[in-house]
Structure formats: structure tokens, C-alpha cells
Amino acid sequence: MIEVKSLHKEYKTKKGTITGVDHVSVTIEKGEIFGIVGYSGAGKSSLIRCLNLLEKPTSGEIIIDGVDLTKLSEKRLREARQKIGMIFQHFYLVSSKTVFENIAFALKAAKLSKPEIEERVLELLHMVGLSDKKDVYPSQLSGGQKQRVGIARALANNPSVLLCDEATSALDPTTTKSILQLLKKINRELGLTIVLITHEMEVVKDICHRVAVMQDGKIIEEGPVYDIFANPQAELTKQFISSVLDFEVPEHLLTETKGKIVKIQFQGSVAGESVVSDALQAFKVKGNILHGKIEYIQSVPLGIFIMELIGQPDEVEKTIRYLHERTNELEVMSYVS
Numbered sequence: 001m002i003e004v005k006s007l008h009k010e011y012k013t014k015k016g017t018i019t020g021v022d023h024v025s026v027t028i029e030k031g032e033i034f035g036i037v038g039y040s041g042a043g044k045s046s047l048i049r050c051l052n053l054l055e056k057p058t059s060g061e062i063i064i065d066g067v068d069l070t071k072l073s074e075k076r077l078r079e080a081r082q083k084i085g086m087i088f089q090h091f092y093l094v095s096s097k098t099v100f101e102n103i104a105f106a107l108k109a110a111k112l113s114k115p116e117i118e119e120r121v122l123e124l125l126h127m128v129g130l131s132d133k134k135d136v137y138p139s140q141l142s143g144g145q146k147q148r149v150g151i152a153r154a155l156a157n158n159p160s161v162l163l164c165d166e167a168t169s170a171l172d173p174t175t176t177k178s179i180l181q182l183l184k185k186i187n188r189e190l191g192l193t194i195v196l197i198t199h200e201m202e203v204v205k206d207i208c209h210r211v212a213v214m215q216d217g218k219i220i221e222e223g224p225v226y227d228i229f230a231n232p233q234a235e236l237t238k239q240f241i242s243s244v245l246d247f248e249v250p251e252h253l254l255t256e257t258k259g260k261i262v263k264i265q266f267q268g269s270v271a272g273e274s275v276v277s278d279a280l281q282a283f284k285v286k287g288n289i290l291h292g293k294i295e296y297i298q299s300v301p302l303g304i305f306i307m308e309l310i311g312q313p314d315e316v317e318k319t320i321r322y323l324h325e326r327t328n329e330l331e332v333m334s335y336v337s
């Protein structure tokens with residue numbers, strides 16, 4: 001478990017003091033994938049780099065499995081860092097070393113014998129799907145393959161925590177998906193706690209269990225990913241969600257419609273029920289779907305439909321009441337009489 005208590009990070013510059021992280025407190029459970037999302041300058045990098053003391057916090061505590069890293073001597077901190085792996089947007093592989101040597105290098109400090117190092121590197125290469133690339137140099141690898149080497153290197157010393165600093169931001173969408181799948185597999189098979197920072201809500205949707213939204217150095221909203229998608233509170237969180245769940249209805253549709261427009265949300269198993277067709281059969285109304293989508297957030301459906309209801313006002317009202325009772329959220333968007 002990672003407990004961050006009132007973490008504060010300031011940078012002293014010629015132009016004055018800049019706050020990177022502003023008294024953030026957050027708890028990350030063992031074995032979960034925790035995402036931190038925010039725009040550029042929100043403080044994500046400062047926060048994640050403080051977690052392994054790559055950046056020294058100005059004040060606050062970083063407690064990993066009961067040990068406050070900020071209180072450790074340099075020697076003890078070096079030992080503790082072995083249990084915290086990290087991967088980066090730009091991979092940082094050593095270009096003059098082969099894939100094998102890049103990973104083996106991380107094991108040197110652990111004082112393993114040569115055969116032990118060989119065995120461990122081959123095991124790691126197998127895990128990340130690069131067994132056939134052991135003797136090639138980083139320049140001969142694609143971005144996705146370089147990140148796989150980065151992951152193997154980060155896992156070399158069997159860490160309990162993996163920090164991912166915009167690990168997929170330099171990759172194309174297909175490669176991003178494959179790296180996220182690999183991180184998911186590692187999390188599942190090794191029980192590793194993963195903390196990742198990203199500016200893409202799509203990444204959060206694909207693999208995170210919980211997410212925190214950062215703005216101006218602070219966490220402004222935090223919760224299970226599904227709940228945040230289904231019921232975002234802060235304006236910024238809504239903006240991030242809309243990048244994945246875009247439900248803008250063209251203005252002319254809203255003004256040209258004849259009936260009442262409702263936006264309905266279905267969560268979980270409700271998304272699979274025939275609520276809309278039941279409603280249309282039960283009442284004398286016609287339903288015209290203007291927009292609709294079911295998004296799967298780690299296999300759990302979240303459905304949103306925007307629908308025009310046309311009929312006598314009392315029948316439309318009854319339909320709305322019925323839909324309200326059987327769905328998770330209903331909002332009347334407009335009424336053109």
C-alpha cells in the first residue's frame with residue numbers, strides 16, 4: 001500500500017517559487033492500478049517522481065508498505081528503490097548496450113551471479129514477449145518494443161510497485177493498447193501495484209481500477225474508474241470524460257425536434273435490459289433515438305442514449321417517469337412544443 005500524506009513539492013526558480021504538488025494526500029491499495037490524469041502542468045510528473053523520491057518532496061510523507069521513504073538514509077533509500085520500478089515516456093534505454101545488457105544492468109546492483117542474471121533476463125524477456133530480440137540494440141526496435149524492454153528492466157528486481165510516467169504517450173494507438181494489455185497482465189499475474197500518470201482518459205478507461213484527477217497541483221476528484229465515468233462531479237473531470245464519451249447532439253437536431261428530448265444513462269446490468277422498448281410498448285409514444293452508445297469500462301457496460309419522445313404530453317410524462325424508475329439517470333434536455 002502507498003500512503004501519500006500532505007505531499008508538497010515546490011520548485012525554487014529565478015522567477016520565484018512554483019508549486020508542483022500542493023498538499024496532496026492519497027492512498028493507493030496493494031495490487032491496484034491507480035491512474036492520475038490531468039492536463040500539462042497539473043503536477044502529475046512531480047507527484048509520481050516524488051513517490052520514489054526521484055524528486056525530493058518539500059514536505060509530507062510517502063509511506064510504502066509501512067516505511068516512510070522521506071525518513072530513510074541514502075543507503076536505505078537505495079534499497080527501498082529496488083522495490084519500486086519505473087518506466088518513462090522516452091524509455092531511456094542505453095543505446096550502446098543490447099536489449100539483454102540493458103536489462104542485466106538493472107540486476108548488477110542486486111549482486112546476482114552471471115548464470116542467475118542470464119536466467120532472470122531470459123525470463124523477463126519471455127514475460128514481455130521479446131525473447132527473440134535479446135541481442136539487438138535499441139535503435140533496431142520499434143517504440144512499443146523499446147517500452148517492453150523498459151518494462152522488463154523495471155521488473156528486474158521483483159518490485160512491488162511500478163510507476164509509469166506517461167508510458168504510452170509516445171506510442172501509436174494500437175501499440176498503446178498492446179502495452180496497456182501487458183501492464184494489465186503484469187498486474188494480474190504478479191500482483192504488482194501500478195501507478196500511472198497520463199493525460200489520456202482512454203488509458204484510464206482501459207486499465208485503471210481507480211483514478212485521481214489533478215489540477216493546479218491538487219487532486220480535485222478521485223474514485224473507482226466506473227463511478228467517475230458514470231457520475232463525474234468536477235467540470236474538469238467532465239471534460240476528460242467527454243473525450244471518451246462524446247455525447248454532443250448537433251444544435252439543429254435539438255431545435256428541429258418535435259418532442260421532448262431525454263438523456264438516459266444505463267449502468268451495469270441495466271444496460272442489457274430492454275427498458276426503452278418496454279417503455280415504448282407500454283405507452284402511446286414514439287421514440288426516436290438521436291444518439292446512443294454503450295461503452296465498456298473494463299467489461300462493465302455504461303450506456304447513454306439521447307432520445308426524442310413524441311406523443312400526448314401526459315403519455316410522454318408517464319414514459320419519462322417509467323424510464324426514470326428503470327434507469328440510473330435521466331435528464332430532460334429540452335422541450336419543443
Ligand SMILES: Nc1ncnc2c1ncn2[C@@H]1O[C@H](COP(=O)(O)OP(=O)(O)OP(=O)(O)O)[C@@H](O)[C@H]1O
Pocket residue numbers: 011012013018019020021038039040041042043044045046047
Ligand atoms: N524542475 C522544475 N523546476 C521548476 N518548475 C517545475 C519543475 N518541474 C515541474 N515544474 C513546475 O511544476 C508544475 C507541475 O509540473 P509537472 O511537470 O509536475 O506537471 P505535469 O502534470 O506532469 O505536466 P506535463 O504532463 O506537461 O509534464 C508546473 O508549473 C511546472 O512548470
